[in-house]
Amino acid sequence: MTYCLAIRVNAGLVLCSDSRTNAGVDNMNAYSKMHRFAWMGQRYFTLLSSGNLATTQAVIKKLHGDVKQGAVPNLQSVTCMQEAVDYVGMTNTLVQRQQSERDTAHTNFEASFILGGQIFGQKPEIFMIYPQGNYIHESHEHPFLQIGESKYGKPILDRVITPTIDLERAARCALVSMNSTMRSNATVGPPVELLIHRRNTFDEGIFLHLGDDDSFFQALSQRWNEGLVLALENLPRFSWEDAGENTHTGGQIYPFPPNP
Amino acid sequence: MTYCLAIRVNAGLVLCSDSRTNAGVDNMNAYSKMHRFAWMGQRYFTLLSSGNLATTQAVIKKLHGDVKQGAVPNLQSVTCMQEAVDYVGMTNTLVQRQQSERDTAHTNFEASFILGGQIFGQKPEIFMIYPQGNYIHESHEHPFLQIGESKYGKPILDRVITPTIDLERAARCALVSMNSTMRSNATVGPPVELLIHRRNTFDEGIFLHLGDDDSFFQALSQRWNEGLVLALENLPRFSWEDAGENTHTGGQIYPFPPNP
Numbered sequence: 001m002t003y004c005l006a007i008r009v010n011a012g013l014v015l016c017s018d019s020r021t022n023a024g025v026d027n028m029n030a031y032s033k034m035h036r037f038a039w040m041g042q043r044y045f046t047l048l049s050s051g052n053l054a055t056t057q058a059v060i061k062k063l064h065g066d067v068k069q070g071a072v073p074n075l076q077s078v079t080c081m082q083e084a085v086d087y088v089g090m091t092n093t094l095v096q097r098q099q100s101e102r103d104t105a106h107t108n109f110e111a112s113f114i115l116g117g118q119i120f121g122q123k124p125e126i127f128m129i130y131p132q133g134n135y136i137h138e139s140h141e142h143p144f145l146q147i148g149e150s151k152y153g154k155p156i157l158d159r160v161i162t163p164t165i166d167l168e169r170a171a172r173c174a175l176v177s178m179n180s181t182m183r184s185n186a187t188v189g190p191p192v193e194l195l196i197h198r199r200n201t202f203d204e205g206i207f208l209h210l211g212d213d214d215s216f217f218q219a220l221s222q223r224w225n226e227g228l229v230l231a232l233e234n235l236p237r238f239s240w241e242d243a244g245e246n247t248h249t250g251g252q253i254y255p256f257p258p259n260p
Numbered sequence: 261m262t263y264c265l266a267i268r269v270n271a272g273l274v275l276c277s278d279s280r281t282n283a284g285v286d287n288m289n290a291y292s293k294m295h296r297f298a299w300m301g302q303r304y305f306t307l308l309s310s311g312n313l314a315t316t317q318a319v320i321k322k323l324h325g326d327v328k329q330g331a332v333p334n335l336q337s338v339t340c341m342q343e344a345v346d347y348v349g350m351t352n353t354l355v356q357r358q359q360s361e362r363d364t365a366h367t368n369f370e371a372s373f374i375l376g377g378q379i380f381g382q383k384p385e386i387f388m389i390y391p392q393g394n395y396i397h398e399s400h401e402h403p404f405l406q407i408g409e410s411k412y413g414k415p416i417l418d419r420v421i422t423p424t425i426d427l428e429r430a431a432r433c434a435l436v437s438m439n440s441t442m443r444s445n446a447t448v449g450p451p452v453e454l455l456i457h458r459r460n461t462f463d464e465g466i467f468l469h470l471g472d473d474d475s476f477f478q479a480l481s482q483r484w485n486e487g488l489v490l491a492l493e494n495l496p497r498f499s500w501e502d503a504g505e506n507t508h509t510g511g512q513i514y515p516f517p518p519n520p
Contacts, residue, residue: 038516151411154442159485160492172495180415192393204516206500215509219496225419227494230488232420235432240466250476256298256464 001187002148004033004048005174006114006126007066008138011167012199013116013124016174018148018182019050020189022228034193035060037067039073041202044121045075045084046195050147051111051131063088078098078119083134085115085127093133112147116197152184153177171196172220175210179221192217244258261447262408264293264308264415265434266374266386267289271427272459273376276434277308278408278442280449294453295320297327297335301462303437305335305344306455310407311371311391318355319371323348333483338379345375345395347385353393372407376457384459412444413437431456432480439481443520452477 001154004017017033030051038044045081047063049056066074078084092111099109110131118124128145130137138145143163162175171194181188190212197205210217236248277293291313307323309316326334338344352371359369370391378384388405389395400404403423406414409476412438421431431454438464443449450472457465470477496508 003295036517053502063376136401140364151444152415154350154444155412155415156488158443159440159488167493168501171498173492176492176495180419183418184411184414194448206498207514207516208511210511214510214512216508219508223495224491227487227491228416228419231434231484231491232429232433234487235436235483236476238466238476240426241428248476249469250479250480251468254467254469255462256467257296 001185002033003051003146003150003153003178003181003185003188004050004114004148004179005144005146005150005153006048006116006138006175007144007157007161007170008116008124009143009161009165009167009170010163010199012061013046013118013126013197014167014170014174015046015048015114015195015197016171016178017034017193018178018188019191019193020187021053022187023053025187028189030189030191032193034195035063036195036207037063038204040204041120043076043117044119044197044202044205045115046197047088047113048114048116049149051114052099052109053110054115055092055095055099055109058092058099058191059088061111062091062095080119080122081115081117081125081127084117084119085129088113088115089129089133089135092129092131096131104247107246114145114147116203118197118199120202124197143205147184147186149181153181156180165225167196167198175217175220176224179217179224190217235254263406263410263441263448264309264310264374264408264440265396265404265410265413265415265437266376266435267404267421267430268376268384268423269403269421269425269427269430270423270459271305272307272461273378273386273455273457274427274430274434274456275306275308275374275455276431277374277452277453278438278448279453280447281313282447285447287300288358288447289348289510290449290451294455295323296455296467297323297377298462299336300464300465301380302467303377304379304457304462305375305400306457307348308374308376308407309371310373312369315352315355315369315371316358316373318359319348319373322351323354340379340382341377341385341387343373344379345389348373349374349389349393349395352389352391352407356391374405374407377456378459378462379448380462384457397406409441409445413441416440427456427458428518435477435480436484439446439477439484447462450477455467464491468494
């Protein structure tokens with residue numbers, strides 16, 4: 001399995017991915033799922049990948065190859081993010097079709113991607129690309145996108161992420177979302193990669209590669225646990241608990257229902 | 261969809277369920293998924309149900325009918341929780357087989373249950389019953405069970421629930437888990453039912469029926485949101501942030517990788 005997410009806030013982009021791949025639970029490996037393309041001062045694109053590893057590797061290879069060979073379109077020549085995501089979506093289906101033609105066993109070659117990036121003079125954007133090659137972008141009400149094992153880590157994003165929070169807060173929230181997912185699903189695992197791109201700064205961004213033993217990631221996980229325990233401690237008390245001001249009188253107690 | 265969970269701590273049992281049923285997203289209804297059987301001073305059982313509504317209704321009806329008719333076994337006559345869960349599991353498969361025999365369209369009649377209860381002189385227990393009629397109990401390391409849409413609400417349980425926390429804390433945590441799930445999946449919905457059984461008190465327990473507009477449930481949700489924002493605020497800061505003591509020096513920044 002995989003968990004990748006991207007957040008777009010007013011201040012820029014946050015992208016985060018795990019690195020665990022598996023072909024069955026008895027065949028686990030670590031591969032980076034974060035693929036970066038950048039032309040300093042001009043444009044940057046980051047792709048997060050999920051699904052069939054041969055497909056995602058072939059897609060990334062073709063994207064690099066198209067740039068080198070000056071194929072049209074390529075990530076250096078596209079004129080806007082829309083053109084970029086359309087090109088990546090098309091490449092995704094092209095590769096899957098090639099794999100399927102060789103296949104004799106109805107294998108699933110599907111892959112999904114998140115594309116985040118910015119082209120000079122335009123705004124930063126994030127897109128989620130489906131195995132079918134079509135895609136969606138985030139919205140103001142829902143300024144993040146996820147692929148792979150998205151459920152465990154979604155509630156914290158739902159509750160906290162808005163376009164106005166700063167980049168570092170959004171990045172910490174992404175790491176918490178990743179941490180929760182890794183605790184609940186053993187097929188999502190370290191190292192965790194985190195990339196922060198400040199809006200309109202066309203540099204290489206801030207890139208963290210956090211192994212299982214990274215002291216920052218460990219401190220974050222422990223501090224988050226403590227914060228949750230405290231949050232639970234501060235919840236209103238039931239009406240029958242003697243907790244002074246913190247007791248809430250709502251939540252009516254009902255008698256046992258009569259037998260049907 | 262459905263979300264039900266049960267927690268067993270040393271002090272007793274907490275059971276919690278949503279009430280939304282749907283046959284397609286254009287046909288939503290509210291049905292209780294918490295079914296209680298109690299003989300004061302002697303024993304109590306609570307069943308939480310998920311899956312095909314006709315199946316779960318037929319199972320509950322048969323359990324009540326067996327008691328009335330003095331069938332063997334029934335919930336009043338079983339001598340231990342193991343016998344009770346085995347009987348409910350068998351009833352589940354029996355009902356599904358009856359439904360399948362009438363079926364001409366390969367309909368899915370599956371249902372899952374959580375059974376929680378205590379028989380006088382024995383310990384309280386919780387079990388999860390699969391559509392196949394087999395079942396598992398909770399463990400010391402994992403003192404809770406979930407059916408239905410279990411992923412959104414699992415991280416908070418994973419991080420907080422241990423056998424030693426008190427019943428009210430466990431109950432608040434169950435409500436938070438339910439609240440997170442309702443926010444993320446529109447097919448899990450109010451009213452929320454919550455039942456607390458203190459170990460060795462064979463009374464009717466404390467039963468709350470919390471509608472969408474219940475002031476306690478609303479206060480809990482709001483206070484939890486505030487607590488999460490605070491927890492996020494207290495996380496260690498990245499090395500490049502100027503946050504005094506709260507800055508963490510870990511999390512090495514890596515340069516942009518060379519082109520492949």
